[in-house]
Amino acid sequence: MPIDILMPALSPTMEEGKLAKWLKAEGDSVTAGDVIAEIETDKATMEVEAVEEGTIGKILVPEGTDAVKVNEKIAILLEEGEDASALDKASEAAAPAQSAPAGKENAEAETAAPLPAAPVSSEPADDPEIPDGTPMKSSTVREALRDAMAEEMRRDGDVFVMGEEVAEYQGAYKITQGLLAEFGDKRVIDTPITEHGFAGMGVGAAMAGLKPIVEFMTFNFAMQAIDQIINSAAKTLYMSGGQMGAPMVFRGPNGAAARVGAQHSQDFASWYASVPGLTVIQPYSAADAKGLLKAAIRNPNPVVFLENEILYGQTFEIPDMDDFILPIGKAKVERTGSDVTLVSWSIGMTYALKAADQLAEQGISAEVINLRTIRPLDIDTVIKSVKKTGRLVTVEEAYPMCSVSSEIAFQVQEKAFDYLDAPILRVTGKDVPMPYAANLEKLALPNVQEVIDAAKAVTYTA
Amino acid sequence: MAAATKSTAGSGTKSASRSRGAAKSAAPAIVEFDKDQELHAYREMLQIRRFEEKAGQLYGMGLIGGFCHLYIGQEAVVVGMQMAKVDGDQMITGYRDHGHMLAMDLDPKGVMAELTGRRGGLSKGKGGSMHMFSKEKHFYGGHGIVGAQVSLGTGLGFANKYRENGNVAMAFFGDGASNQGQVYESFNMAQLWKIPVIYVIENNKYGMGTSVERSSANTDLSQRGASFGIPGEQVDGMDVRAVMAASQKALEHCRSGKGPYILEMITYRYRGHSMSDPAKYRSKEEVQKMRTEHDPIEQVRKRVLDNGWATEDELKALDKDVRAIVAEAAEFAQTDPEPDVSELYTDILL
Ligand SMILES: Cc1ncc(C[n+]2csc(CCOP(=O)(O)OP(=O)(O)O)c2C)c(N)n1
Ligand SMILES: [Mg+2]
Numbered sequence: 001m002p003i004d005i006l007m008p009a010l011s012p013t014m015e016e017g018k019l020a021k022w023l024k025a026e027g028d029s030v031t032a033g034d035v036i037a038e039i040e041t042d043k044a045t046m047e048v049e050a051v052e053e054g055t056i057g058k059i060l061v062p063e064g065t066d067a068v069k070v071n072e073k074i075a076i077l078l079e080e081g082e083d084a085s086a087l088d089k090a091s092e093a094a095a096p097a098q099s100a101p102a103g104k105e106n107a108e109a110e111t112a113a114p115l116p117a118a119p120v121s122s123e124p125a126d127d128p129e130i131p132d133g134t135p136m137k138s139s140t141v142r143e144a145l146r147d148a149m150a151e152e153m154r155r156d157g158d159v160f161v162m163g164e165e166v167a168e169y170q171g172a173y174k175i176t177q178g179l180l181a182e183f184g185d186k187r188v189i190d191t192p193i194t195e196h197g198f199a200g201m202g203v204g205a206a207m208a209g210l211k212p213i214v215e216f217m218t219f220n221f222a223m224q225a226i227d228q229i230i231n232s233a234a235k236t237l238y239m240s241g242g243q244m245g246a247p248m249v250f251r252g253p254n255g256a257a258a259r260v261g262a263q264h265s266q267d268f269a270s271w272y273a274s275v276p277g278l279t280v281i282q283p284y285s286a287a288d289a290k291g292l293l294k295a296a297i298r299n300p301n302p303v304v305f306l307e308n309e310i311l312y313g314q315t316f317e318i319p320d321m322d323d324f325i326l327p328i329g330k331a332k333v334e335r336t337g338s339d340v341t342l343v344s345w346s347i348g349m350t351y352a353l354k355a356a357d358q359l360a361e362q363g364i365s366a367e368v369i370n371l372r373t374i375r376p377l378d379i380d381t382v383i384k385s386v387k388k389t390g391r392l393v394t395v396e397e398a399y400p401m402c403s404v405s406s407e408i409a410f411q412v413q414e415k416a417f418d419y420l421d422a423p424i425l426r427v428t429g430k431d432v433p434m435p436y437a438a439n440l441e442k443l444a445l446p447n448v449q450e451v452i453d454a455a456k457a458v459t460y461t462a
Numbered sequence: 463m464a465a466a467t468k469s470t471a472g473s474g475t476k477s478a479s480r481s482r483g484a485a486k487s488a489a490p491a492i493v494e495f496d497k498d499q500e501l502h503a504y505r506e507m508l509q510i511r512r513f514e515e516k517a518g519q520l521y522g523m524g525l526i527g528g529f530c531h532l533y534i535g536q537e538a539v540v541v542g543m544q545m546a547k548v549d550g551d552q553m554i555t556g557y558r559d560h561g562h563m564l565a566m567d568l569d570p571k572g573v574m575a576e577l578t579g580r581r582g583g584l585s586k587g588k589g590g591s592m593h594m595f596s597k598e599k600h601f602y603g604g605h606g607i608v609g610a611q612v613s614l615g616t617g618l619g620f621a622n623k624y625r626e627n628g629n630v631a632m633a634f635f636g637d638g639a640s641n642q643g644q645v646y647e648s649f650n651m652a653q654l655w656k657i658p659v660i661y662v663i664e665n666n667k668y669g670m671g672t673s674v675e676r677s678s679a680n681t682d683l684s685q686r687g688a689s690f691g692i693p694g695e696q697v698d699g700m701d702v703r704a705v706m707a708a709s710q711k712a713l714e715h716c717r718s719g720k721g722p723y724i725l726e727m728i729t730y731r732y733r734g735h736s737m738s739d740p741a742k743y744r745s746k747e748e749v750q751k752m753r754t755e756h757d758p759i760e761q762v763r764k765r766v767l768d769n770g771w772a773t774e775d776e777l778k779a780l781d782k783d784v785r786a787i788v789a790e791a792a793e794f795a796q797t798d799p800e801p802d803v804s805e806l807y808t809d810i811l812l
Contacts, residue, residue: 008522011738012529032515033534033732033753044740051519071523116803160624186624192654197613197647204617204631207602208552210624231607232614240595240603241586242809276810300812 002086003052005075007061007068010039010046015070017041022063029055030077037063037074054079057087121376124330127291130319137320142312144286145175145251148293149213151323153183156211159297162189162198163215163252172217173253173312199225199250203232206246206302213297216252219268219306226271233302234277246302251293254282254306255347255397259441262433267398269346270407272304273375279303279328280374282346286316288372291326299328306374308347331378333385337367340455341385343408344395345371348446351427352395355451364459374404379411386412390421391458395451400428422458427451493707497771503545503702504762505780507537510561511759512781512788513570514733517560517577521737525796526577530591533561535732538758539664540565542705543632546713550627554602554615555634557592558664558731562634566601570787574795582798586805608669609642611635612661616648619659619722630658630716638669640683646690649722653690656721660712661687663724664699666731671743684726692722699727700756730756 007017018040024030030050037048057078061068068074078086139147153159160183165172167180167190180188191198195216202212216222222229229250237245256265273280279301283289289307296303318324334349335356344352349370356366367385371378386392392412394405405426412424427446435441456462495503514532521530533540536558543553544565555562563573568584576583577591584594594604602618605611615633622629639645640663652659663683667674674681684694693715697708705727712723730752734741741749766772772780 006523008519009524010522012527014738043738044742046738046740049518051515113803116806119807192647192650194647194650196644197616197651200610200613200644201617201620201648201651204554204602204614204619205621205624206617207614208618208621210621227607228610228613232605232610236595236603237812238809239585239589239593240597240809241584241588243585243595243597244602245812247812279811 001079002057002082003054003077003079004073005036005048005050005077007039007070007072007074008048009070010041011043014041016067017070019061019063019065019068019074020045022059024056026056026059039068050077052077052079054082057082057084121329124376124378125327127326127330127332128324130321135320136317138315139286139290139318140313140315141283141286141289141307142173142175142177144290144316144318145293145307146177146179148290149176149297150179150182152294152297153179153187158209159211159213160187160189161213161215162191162202164191164193164217166190166215171215173309175307175312176215195221195224196228200228200232202248203228203236203246203302206233206248207236207244209247211297212248214248214250216250218257218264218309219252219254220264220266222250222252222268229272229278229302229304230275234275237301238277245300247300249293249296249303249305251296251305252307253309253312255308256429256434256445257309259436259438260434261436265434267306267346267396267429269306269374269396269398270402270404272306273377273404273407277302278375280306281328281372282306282308282374283372284311284346284349284370285318286314287318287324288326288332288370290318291324292328292372294323294325295328298325303328306346310347326372329373329376329378331381332370332372333367333381334370335366335368337365337389339365339389340391340393340459341367341369341382341389342393342395342451342455343369343371343382345374345404347397348395351446351448351451354448355395355455358448358452359455362461364455364461366455377407377411379408379415382408382412383416386416387419390419391455392420392424393427393451393454393458394424395427395446397429397445400426400431403428422460425454425458427454492701492703493710495703495765497769499545500762500766500769500771503538503541504759504766504777505784506541506544506565507702507759507762508781509570509784509787510537510541510564512784513564513574513791514560516788516792517574518733518737520574520578520792520795526591527579528590529557529736530577531558531736532731532733533558535752535758536664536666536699536729537561538702538705539662539699539727539729540634542702543662543709545702545706546709547630547632548713550600550629551713552600552602552615552618552622552629552631553634554611554618554631555604556608556611556636556639557604557606558636559592559594559604563594563596563601563604566596566599568596568599568601570791571794574791575798578795578798579800580795580798581801581805582794586809587801588805588809609635609639609644612639612642612645613648615661616652616657616659619652619657619716620655622658623655628717630660630713632660632662634662634664636669637663637665637667637674637683638672638677640686641677645686649687649690649692652722653687653692656719658716658719659722660709660716661692661722661724663726664729665726666729668731668735668743670735670739671741673743682726684724687722687724692724694724694726696726696728699729700758701761702758
């Protein structure tokens with residue numbers, strides 16, 4: 001059977017081109033790979049190579065022809081043993097049926113296809129029952145994080161922790177204290193200062209089925225590694241059609257510490273939270289830290305676990321029980337109220353809770369929600385509260401533009417517009433790089449008074 | 463331009479080739495292939511070539527979208543390495559990945575259907591030409607970010623060491639990728655922790671339109687691990703026998719716990735960087751010379767015929783066989799339906 005040579009598309013966008021020149025004439029024999037013609041597009045001149053072996057039987061489009069459409073027949077190739085008589089048969093034979101290419105028409109037809117509904121995320125589980133009589137114990141966030149890792153490492157030999165100074169130094173912020181002694185240097189690994197490299201290595205190990213905990217000394221330095229977190233860890237499950245992903249945790253302190261200036265003081269939650277494939281957690285209390293870090297380590301997806309250095313040393317009561325684990329994606333109502341909803345997470349909670357105390361003294365009842373997980377966002381808990389109070393203030397330390405607060409405000413107006421009695425207000429870090437000077441730094445961060453002012457503004461009691 | 467810089471020098475004995483630190487180790491002598499090996503290599507390389515030619519054709523018909531990077535000219539690299547590895551050894555590479563998957567014994571139908579974005583593709587049509595994986599065959603992608611696969615591949619090697627499974631990871635990357643920072647971060651950790659990983663630099667002389675001379679201060683890429691003490695050598699990547707010999711040596715080095723190894727495969731890509739590359743940065747003569755004097759498939763073909771291991775007719779029949787497999791893959795890739803729309807939201811989280 002003679003073979004049709006078609007006008008090729010040479011770029012994703014090419015629709016037609018000029019057949020500039022034939023380099024072979026009728027009767028010439030060609031082998032696969034021979035350049036047979038040159039075509040010109042608006043961008044470049046390209047060579048057309050023969051894909052099959054044979055003899056050029058007939059040239060259908062003479063050189064110099066403009067605007068030859070992609071996939072138009074430009075010549076006929078005779079196979080070995082065929083002569084010109086085959087050409088006639090070829091023209092009689094129906095053109096080979098081509099299934100609709102993923103080209104234009106098809107794409108247009110496709111846009112008409114209804115968009116499948118985004119899956120409704122299943123209702124997150126509630127916090128575990130704490131059995132009656134369970135004693136409470138005091139724990140710092142630091143100890144809670146360490147205990148969470150130790151418990152999970154005891155439970156699963158595939159879990160290991162790596163990062164700068166995590167082993168012999170016991171952690172730059174002493175979060176991995178004692179782990180080296182218990183688990184040895186095979187599972188508690190000091191890395192060189194090489195974030196991009198060790199993050200990528202961690203993702204590779206996770207793709208092979210291990211469960212790394214990659215500690216960044218702070219998330220400011222994870223910027224060096226953000227490509228591996230997003231392009232490799234978050235997207236591989238999708239790109240592999242579900243064959244392999246990255247069951248791992250990226251963790252470390254995030255956001256402002258104190259007096260460390262602009263390059264060491266940024267909250268990256270909204271960056272990671274915008275990426276499908278990532279789970280983003282920002283714990284506030286020791287219980288959050290322990291229960292959610294354990295859940296993150298067991299989670300089969302890449303989890304970005306954003307801690308806060310200022311909170312590390314703070315002490316909270318946590319239930320003293322085996323395997324205390326919290327559900328990812330579930331916010332916690334830390335304080336009930338009826339006049340205004342304050343939504344916060346991580347260190348923002350310290351402002352929100354203090355503000356709620358002071359508001360109560362002034363007769364304003366604030367409900368305080370601790371988000372705990374940023375992605376997936378437990379918007380249902382927020383909406384439920386807003387339907388009750390009609391007013392919402394968000395509190396966080398990050399920059400305001402494209403912040404987690406912006407997303408919450410958007411979703412609330414979308415889903416509970418009719419319940420709002422006032423505009424939603426945000427209390428955030430100021431829109432400036434973090435200054436060093438103590439007085440300026442204080443101004444750049446949110447404070448309790450700003451939360452109180454915002455709550456009064458939305459309750460029209462200012 | 464010679465395809466091989468120093469391919470046949472030195473002896474293949476272990477003592478002579480044992481590398482001391484970064485000392486440039488002598489490439490092993492080419493191992494002569496027996497009949498079965500020659501015919502196996504021939505068939506494998508031919509299948510990649512025919513597959514890629516067909517992919518180019520389907521691209522020309524608008525059936526394959528986006529970027530499509532063909533492996534034509536470089537077939538001996540992946541086939542030689544495949545012949546040296548054992549079951550369980552992993553491969554990972556960049557976006558020029560079709561050849562690796564075929565060499566790893568993945569169904570050509572699944573690969574081609576991924577190129578056309580169909581549901582029977584290896585990634586259900588959701589990955590595309592640059593992003594394909596097979597857990598079953600230990601192929602870890604298929605990565606679109608230049609250099610990322612080097613750290614990821616080091617992680618695969620790390621997992622081998624952690625599990626003490628005796629396997630070696632092979633991380634393939636280009637001459638262009640060899641200038642990425644994370645490559646050196648990975649080299650350092652791999653040597654520090656004696657991770658079993660082979661860094662396979664496929665030096666095809668260009669990263670898109672930039673020649674190695676214009677991108678690299680030292681063009682001997684096999685020595686890129688020198689400051690970490692990683693042994694490396696240049697290999698004639700157009701000669702599948704040389705590739706296999708060097709790979710065996712490197713695999714043994716890694717498996718015996720000595721850490722990583724660098725193989726710089728001197729090779730050449732005949733086609734443009736991707737389908738839409740007019741390749742104006744090099745002369746036609748340069749390409750033609752490579753094709754006629756160093757073609758990896760022609761070299762084997764000639765030896766097979768000279769040795770009387772197959773006749774012209776038998777090789778023709780073999781070619782016909784391979785073409786049939788590729789045609790079947792192309793047919794499947796055109797008739798298999800696109801993914802169900804419900805797949806839009808699957809495989810994001812487990
Ligand atoms: C981080 C990154 N930068 C740039 C690109 C665009 N890009 C894709 S391939 C390529 C050239 C790479 O050349 P080389 O490593 O020699 O591999 P080859 O294409 O020759 O196989 C470039 C610049 C990219 N995909 N990723
Ligand atoms: Mg290159």
